[in-house]
Amino acid sequence: MRNYSPEDLVRWDKEHFWHPFTQMKVYREEDNLIFERGEGVYLYDIHGNKYIDAVSSLWCNVHGHNHPKLNRAVEEQLKKVAHTTTLGSSNVPAILLAKKLTEIAPEGLTKVFYSEDGAEAVEIALKMAYHYWRNKGEDKRTFITLSEAYHGDTIGAVSVGGIDLFHGTYRDLLFETIRLPSPYLYCKQEHGGLSQTCLADLIIRLQELLRARRDVVAVVLESGIQAAAGMLPYPKGFMKEVRELTRRYEVLMIVDEVATGFGRTGSMFYCQQEGITPDFMCLGKGITGGYLPLAATLTTNRVFEAFLGEFGDAKHFYHGHTYTGNNLAAAVSLANLELFEEEKTLERLKPKIELLTRRLEEFWELKHVGDVRQLGFMAGIELVKDRESREPFPYGERTGFKVAHKCREKGVFLRPLGDVMVLMMPLVIREEEINYVIDTLKWAISEL
C-alpha cells in the first residue's frame, strides 16, 4: 500500500512542512530525523535507525512510547467516541480526570479548566486572574514576572515571558509587566550562587514592589526551574517566600508546572516540594504521558466562586476551545496517572535521580563545560568556549546542535537549548540507558 519512499518523505518534508522553532533555510540543507515509530524509550526513524529519546519528545513522554496500557486507553475510548464538546455539556473521561487531578494536586486546587497546550494553560490563568479582580470590582492590570521566564508562545504567554531571543521581536504586541531578575542569574552574578542571602535579597525586592503597588493582578512564575532559559533553578525556598508575600499583599500567584509537572523533579508537582498551594497551577506536557495534546489550569474555590452569578450578571469566564476536555486525551491522561501508581514510577525514579546527580559531576572535567545544573530528573549542561572567562561560543556556530548531531551517530536523540545540552529523559528509562546517554554526551562534548 506504500506509495511513497523515504526519499519522497525527505523531499516533501522540506517542501511543505514549516517546523516550529526551526530556521528552515538551515533545516532544508541538513539531514533531519524523520521518526516513524517508538518503543519504550526508543524512537526509530524511516531508515530503521534507533535512538534513545533523551528529551522525552520535548519533555512530555513519561512511561515510554507505544505503551500497551496507554495504547489500550486510547483504543477503548476511540471505540466509544473521539470527541464531544464540553461547552455546556460534559464527557466521562474529562470528569474522571478533573476529579483525579484535584486529588493529586496541592491541597486546595479543586477546579480544573482544560485546554490543549501549555501556552493555553498559562493564557487561561492570566485571563482568569485578571477577570477575577474585575468580578470583584477591582481594576488591577499589572503582572509581575521574571526575566528569562518561558510560558509558551501565544501573545499572553509571551507577554509574561522574559527570553529576549524568543520574545523581543513581538514586544510592540505585548502587554507590559514588571519584571524581576531571573533568580538563578541574579544569585550567580550578585552572590556567586543560590545562597540564603541571595534569597533574602530577592524577597526584599518583591516585597518592596508589592508594598508600593495596588494594581498587581498576580505574580507569574515557572515552578522550581526556568527550564526553557537553559535549566536555571531557583534557590530552594524561593517559591514558598513568594507564596507568603502574595498572600500577605493579596496578590494572586500563578505557577507554571508545564515542564515540571508529572514527576520530572522527583515529586508529582514541584509545588509539593515547597509545600505550597498557588492560586493557579498550569499543567501540560507530561499530563498525557506524551500521547496527546492536553493541558489544564487548576485553581481554587475562591477564584471559582468569583465567577458565579446569574446568567445575566455576565460574570462567567468567556473562554474555550473547540477541543477543550477532549475525550481521547482525557482517557489517556487517566491511564497515565494510573501507571504512576501501578508502576510506582516516582519511587523508582529516586535512584535514577541519584545516578544522574553523580554522573553529572563528571561533566566538570570537560574543558568546554561552563556550568552544570539539575533539578530532580531535569538537567542542563552549559557549553562555553572558554571555561575561565565563561566566554560563550558565537551564536551562529550552533555548538549545541553540533554536539546533539554527534550524539545521533551513537543513537541518542537530544535537542539542546542554544548551547545548553538538555537531559530530560522519560521517567521509565533504565539505569544502563541513563549511563549510555551520559557516556555518549560526554564523548560528544569532548570531541569539540
Ligand SMILES: *Cc1c(COP(=O)(O)O)cnc(C)c1O
Ligand atoms: C513547554 C512549556 C510551556 C508551553 O507549553 P506548550 O505545550 O509548548 O504550549 C509553558 N511553560 C513551560 C514552563 C514550558 O516548559
